[in-house]
Amino acid sequence: MTWALILHGGAGDYEADQLRYSVAFLEELRQELIEVLLKKGAREAVVLGLQRLEDHPQYNAGTGGNLQADGVIRLTASLMSKDMGFASASNLEQVQYPSLVANQLLGQKFPNLMGTQATLFAREQGHATHQNITEPRLKRYLARLSGVYSTVGVCALDEDGVLFSGTSTGGVGWETPGRMSDVATPCGTYCSDKIALSATGKGETILNSAILPKLAGLLDYGIELHKAWDYSCLEFSRLGGDGGFIGVTQAADMLSWHNTKGMRFTGANSFGKIVGHWRLL
16 A cells, blocks of 8 residues: 655755755654554544644744744644545744644634633643743844744645545744634645645735635646646745745656745655755855
8 A cells, every 4th residue: 555754844944054954853753654654544643743843942833833923833734635625723832732623623613713712722622831931932032033934734645545635833923912823724734635725825825816726627627747836836935925835646656846945844654755855055
C-alpha cells in the first residue's frame, strides 16, 4: 500500500543559520511521524506533527507565537479531511496545543469556533492555561517588530487511502487584535479526495488568492496534476500571493512550492522518495 507525508515549518525571509537549524529537527520529526502514520493513520500523524511544531519555540505556532498589538498571543489551527470536513479553532488564548482543540472540533455539528468561545471550549475540553510567550517573541513585540510569514503544517496519505491536512499559526505580530488568519479558513488548510494541502506565508494574500481550494477544484474538474499545480503557482504570484504551500496526492506525490527567500519542509513516501528544501534564493 502507498503512503506519503510532508510537513513544513514555514516560508519566509530566513537567514542561512535558521534554515540549517531546521534540517535536523524536521527530519527527525518526519521519521517519527512516518511511524505514527503507518501504525495509526493520517489523522494521528498530522495532529501529532502539529503538536511537535507547536511545542518548538522557534516555530510560530503554540509556544513562541507572535504577540498581537495589545500584547496578547492568539493562536489558530485547522484540520481537514474529505469525510470529516473542515474544523478550526481561531484566536485561542493561553492554549498549548491549538491543533488538539481543532481535532476535538472535527466532526462536530459546529466545528469552527473563534475568540473567547473557542478558548472557553478548550477549557471545557481540559486544556489548562498555558504561557505561550517566549523571550525572543516578547523582545520583538517591545521593539514593535511584526512579520508576515511562518506557519506550520502537515499533510499525509495513509495506507487506507485517507488524506488529511492540518495547519497551525501564531499570527503576524502587532496585528489588530482578533485578526482572522487564513488558517481559520479552507484557504489555509484544504483536503479533498485527491489532494491534501497546507499553506504558509502572508495570510491576507493566501485568503485573497484562495489558491488551495482553487487547486483542488482544478483536480476535481479533471485537469492533470502537473498542469493544475503549475497554473496554481503562477496564479498565486499573479494575485499577489506571498508564501508557499505543500501537498500530498492520492497517488503519494509530494508537492511543494514557494516564492519567498526560503521555506522549511521535508517529506517522504512509500516509493522511497525523500524531499527537503531550505534553499536561499
